[in-house]
Amino acid sequence: MNEWRQKNPLEWNKYVNKEVRVTASDKQQHQGWVYTVDPVSASVVLVDFQSTRKASVAVVMGHAVGEVEVLRDGDEAMAERLSAVFVPGGRQVLSQ
Amino acid sequence: TISAFSESGTDSCSLRDEQRTRSVLRERYLRSLIAMSQKQVWFNMHERVRVEAKFGASDIDVLNFQVSDLQTPLGIQKEALIRCPDVISYSFEL
Amino acid sequence: VSWSGAVPPSERPGERRGAEMKKLYGEEAAKIQGMETAMQLTFDRNCDRKQPKYWPVIPLKL
Numbered sequence: 309m310n311e312w313r314q315k316n317p318l319e320w321n322k323y324v325n326k327e328v329r330v331t332a333s334d335k336q337q338h339q340g341w342v343y344t345v346d347p348v349s350a351s352v353v354l355v356d357f358q359s360t361r362k363a364s365v366a367v368v369m370g371h372a373v374g375e376v377e378v379l380r381d382g383d384e385a386m387a388e389r390l391s392a393v394f395v396p397g398g399r400q401v402l403s404q
Numbered sequence: 405t406i407s408a409f410s411e412s413g414t415d416s417c418s419l420r421d422e423q424r425t426r427s428v429l430r431e432r433y434l435r436s437l438i439a440m441s442q443k444q445v446w447f448n449m450h451e452r453v454r455v456e457a458k459f460g461a462s463d464i465d466v467l468n469f470q471v472s473d474l475q476t477p478l479g480i481q482k483e484a485l486i487r488c489p490d491v492i493s494y495s496f497e498l
Numbered sequence: 499v500s501w502s503g504a505v506p507p508s509e510r511p512g513e514r515r516g517a518e519m520k521k522l523y524g525e526e527a528a529k530i531q532g533m534e535t536a537m538q539l540t541f542d543r544n545c546d547r548k549q550p551k552y553w554p555v556i557p558l559k560l
Contacts (some may be wrong), residue, residue, distance in 0.1 A: 317426040323430075334448060334492045344432035347522075349466040349488070353436050363498045365436065372492040394435040395498065423524030430523070434533045441540075450558040460548075461541040464534040470544050474553055483550035490558040 312373040313350040323352070325382040325390060330354065333372040340366055341382060343390050352376070355393055363393055374401035437462050445471070445496045447486060453477075457484065459496070 330338045330352055340354030343365075346353045350370025357363050382390070424486040445459045457471035467488050519527040544550075 317422055317429055320429060321425045332448075334450075334452070336448065336493065338493060343436065344429045346433035346466065347426045347429050348433075348464075351433070351466065353433065364478050364492060364495060365440075365498060366495040367436070368493045369488060369491050371489060394432070394439040420524055423522065424526065427523045427526035427530055430530055431526075431533065434530075437537065453554075455553075460544045461537060463541045464538045465526060468541075470541055470548070470550055472548070476553060481551070481553055483548040484547070484553040485550045486553060487557055490554070498552065 310373065310396045312369065312376065313370050315350070317347050320347065320350070323376065323378065325387045327379040327382065328352075328354070329377045329379060331374040331377075332368050333374055336367055338366045339379070340364075341386060341390055342391065346370070355390060357389070439498065440496055443496045445494050447491050448493045449486075449490045450492060453490075455486075457486075462488075 324344060325342065327339070327341050338354055340356040343353040343355050345352050350373065352368045352370075352373060354368070355363050355364045356366065374381065412420070424446060432456060434480040440459045445457060447453075447455050447457070449455065455476055457474040458481055460470040460472055462469050469486045469488060471484050471486060472482065474486075516527075516531070519531050523530045
């Protein structure tokens with residue numbers, strides 16, 4: 309069990325809406341904005357907005373998460389953009 | 405499986421905070437899985453194995469991914485289950 | 499409610515899972531459980547219908 313999986317939801321939540329670089333156990337690095345960390349598997353969901361319309365998503369499985377480096381904080385606009393990314397139609401607001 | 409539950413917060417307010425946060429994080433993850441269905445997904449697995457498949461569904465404990473048209477190094481497997489512990493990362497486009 | 503099963507009511511797995519969900523997710527437990535159930539149903543239905551086989555046959559990581 310790695311250190312990342314031991315964290316509690318409040319700790320994982322600190323990474324949400326931030327741009328991070330995750331080093332996975334195969335040494336591959338993934339960069340993107342954290343949409344969520346699954347509290348069951350500790351997997352990190354990263355979104356990378358390359359163009360205005362498309363987004364690519366990379367998920368590092370919790371058991372394979374090595375170093376997580378925070379690159380920058382997201383602003384309100386980024387938080388909103390992220391919260392809409394997996395919602396059909398992109399308009400709905402997630403319930404809190 | 406669900407294990408890391410901090411009992412340290414005897415204060416019911418911080419417990420509620422933790423529950424609410426866990427709910428938002430989990431709901432978001434489930435949404436990402438739903439968004440992935442019928443999409444082409446690339447899997448980076450242990451032993452430098454890289455495969456591509458059309459995603460179907462995951463079980464709730466995130467132990468198995470059900471996929472179709474899995475492109476293995478030895479050809480296409482029409483229907484397959486991928487063990488999540490074999491997977492290091494996966495990616496897809498929205 | 500009559501109870502005829504071999505398992506005493508206090509140990510019904512569904513109920514235990516409900517209690518665990520409540521402890522983890524609090525007021526949102528029903529909503530999360532609903533989403534999870536839908537996801538698991540899709541998984542089970544697809545597995546029934548498509549009969550997928552594990553790939554690779556032997557786990558890469560034990």
